Amino acid sequence: MTDAVVTRFAPSPTGYLHIGGARTALFNWLYARGNxxxxxxxxxxxxxxxxTPEATEAILDGLRWLGLDWDGEPVSQYARADRHAEIAHQMLGNGHAYRCYASPDEIAAWREANPxxxxxxxxxxxxxxxxxRYVIRLKAPRDGETVIADAVQGDVTFRNDQLDDMVLLRSDGSPxxxxxxxxxxxxxxxxxxIRGDDHLTNAARQAQIYDAMGWKRPVFAHIPLIHGTDGKKLSKRHGAVGLHEYxxxxxxxxxxxxxxxxxxxAHGDDELFTxxxxxxxxxxxxxxxxxARLDFKKLEHVSGWHISQMDDAxxxxxxxxxxxxxxxxALSEIQISRxxxxxxxxxxxxxxxxxxxxQAHFALIERPVEADEKAAKNLDPVSRGMLSELTAALQHDNWTRDELEQAAKTVAEAHGLGLGKIAAPLRTALAGKTSTPSVFDMMLALGRDEALARLEDQAG
Structure with a gap:
């Protein structure tokens, strides 16, 4: 029987949740939940x-917003310092670690002499x-190789003579x-x-601790980092890098x-999925x-698809x-009803x-509607006159799209104009903008009384 899958996300609370970290968390969440x-x-x-506590809360907020729930309470690594020290001393006792009394100056001199x-x-x-005063170092093997059987990168081999005896506990006893x-x-x-491939070298050193303690190694899966569109490591020059910005x-x-x-x-060619x-x-x-390369056009495409697939609630x-x-x-009941x-x-x-x-601006504003500079140009005396005639023509209760279109068309034709010529001032009267949904859709959404009131405000 295979062990139940357990994954983890382990951020450092030193700032916001980076989009790369968010993807790492997502991959771990998907793998755990899917299995x-x-x-x-x-x-x-x-x-x-x-x-900082503020950074911790920002990370938790980011995960909550992304919809990634975790099991149990978050674990504080700092709070487990005694356990880390216990294992280091256990390794010291079984011969897999040793006390090192070399001073920083002695270490620097050795490295200068042995580049x-x-x-x-x-x-x-x-x-x-x-x-x-000493540090506890891992007594790592100096001969042979350490091989990481990586689920993404394949077998990755490290020569043991290229890996130092890393420090487990500092001289102050901290891990x-x-x-x-x-x-x-x-x-x-x-x-x-499952983590970024910038941790791949760490895996070799960490595997040596697993081996020294006789613990089963986990499955390592080191994923490539996210780059910008220019192929370089993602940074602020490429745009938003914090999840909160998205x-x-x-x-x-x-x-x-x-x-x-x-x-x-990837799952075949599937780009859009639930x-x-x-x-x-x-x-x-x-x-x-x-x-992977961050591509805002693709993100907008994905975002648009999901918005289109959502139910109204x-x-x-x-x-x-x-x-x-x-x-x-917050949206009012009137705004929601529109x-x-x-x-x-x-x-x-x-x-x-x-x-x-x-696009919903027309439904969120109240009278009197203030037109922007571009839209205001559509309200000349002729246009205001047509709005006045249309207002008079719509003084009935048959508030349907066909009736609205026919009334607008009749008024426009009476002036020898096409329907588009009355649509422009209509947009201004209803929304105060030139880029809006269909004027008839807006009139239906606003309802008879509100729509007529907005037309009357601008009528000549």
Missing amino acids: GGKFLLRIEDTDRARS NRPFQSPWRDRSDHPHA TYMHAVVVDDHDMGVTHI AAMGYPARAMRNYLARLGW DEQAREWFDLDGIGRAP DLLDELAAYRAANDQP LRPILSLLKEKAKTLPALLE
Whole structure:
């Protein structure tokens, strides 16, 4: 019987959740959920100078927004320092570690005299203890090779004579990151470590700790990093790099999950898929070895598809969450009632939530409608006169699209004009903008009384 799958995401709380970290978390979440396993969260907060509660909360908020739930409570790496020290001393006792008394100056001098070679401590095989201040180093094998059977990269071989005896415990008794990670992953029962390929060299060193303790190695899967469109490592010059920035730009969380899943992983030619499909399809074999490239056009395409597929209730919830996150007032019942009739049309064209809200501007504003500079040019005396005639022609209760179109057409033809000539001032009167949904869709969504009131405000 195979072990149940346990994955983890282990961010350092030193800033916002990077989009690369978000993708790593997603891959771990998909693999665990797709295999009926557990997805754990560990906060690697041993760097006390840079770790902050605010950064921790920002990471948790980012994961919540992305829709990635974790099992159990987040584990603090810092809180487990005694356990890390216990294992280091256990390795010291069984001969897999040793006390090193070399000073920083001595180490620097050795490296200067032996360039391009890993540090070899003179204390590795000594038993004398000159003073109380020392670090505990792993007694790593110096001959042969350490092979990482990586689920993405294949077998990766490291010569042991190129790896130094890494420090497990510092002279103040605090654990190093490399040591703490292994102890935590073992104690948490992690079976699969899915992380960026910048940790591949770390895997060789960490595997030596697993071997020294007689612990079963987890499955390693090192995924390529995300690059910008120019093929270089992703940075702020390429655009947004924090997950919170994508939320602020109005990409729905489900669209981000779809897009991030496709950044470096593939299931045939499928580009657009649901969460259920992603959980069912995701496997480590589908992860490529080449760096993925962030592409905003593809993201917009994915986002637009997901917006178009949402039912109205979900979309209204997304809009409410977006407005709240951007300190915008909640939609009123009147605004929602105006939105509902036209939501199906708006979501077919919108690529982001703010783009949809921009098209829904007419439904969110109240009288008197203020026209922008471009739209105001459509309200000349002739146009205002046509609006006055149309207002008079619509003083009945038969408020249907056919009736509205026919009335507008009749007024325009009476002036020897086409329907488009009355549509422009209509847009201005109803929305105050030149780019809007169909004027008749807006009139139907606003309802008879509100639409006529807006026309009367601008009529000549």
